[in-house]
Amino acid sequence: MGAMPIRKSLSPLHAKCEALIWAMECMKTLRISEVVFATDCSQLVKMVSTPTEWPAFTTHMEEFLRCKEFFHPFTIQHILKAQNTLADKLARGARNQPAAMVYVDSIPPRWLLNQEST
Template sequence: MGAMSIRRSLSPLHAECEALIWAMECMKTLQISEVVFATDCSQLVKMVSTLTELSAFTTHMEEFLRCKEFFLNFTIQHIPRAQNTLADKLARSARTSPSAMVYVDYVPPRWLSDQEPS
């Protein structure tokens, strides 16, 4: 979410949901209809997998379902943060970066591949 430079969300789960929808929109724009989305937020995986009815997320879920129709097979999986230290480091760097950064592709940029996880 830090890379998107958007407004603050109501809660961390709202931010995770907005980030997923943004990633889905990016994949649609790139015409990539077969993708596996991964997150360290187990609540998000549960919410979109079971389509839990939470009134605070009605708008988000409507947008999610609209985006989901594009994908041939929609898959989302939970990867604990401890098992994905490089993504965690990237997210922390984006939050502290003074400028916006957006990168959407299936090939990681060279500068990211060269970094060591901390």
């Protein structure tokens, strides 16, 4: 449903912000407005809670605020990295792949289900 090639970001926080915006766009395309976004990045949660306090991310925050209007209410939560083991395992595995690809959908693909069991 949502696959996108990855481009190089200015920083890891920029990449996480871009990924959140992209995930929001995917959910908008699917017309799913009741979503709880989750991240293991506490800085990202702080950023979207107080977007005007992050001047280096002005462009990203403008785009985020436009996307946020679709979600009523908008919810993002911080998950400890220790509790996010599957996503962490997938991220480490993705670094070993020859091509970078990101995937978002409401139904997990078979390869993801197989990762859960290993």
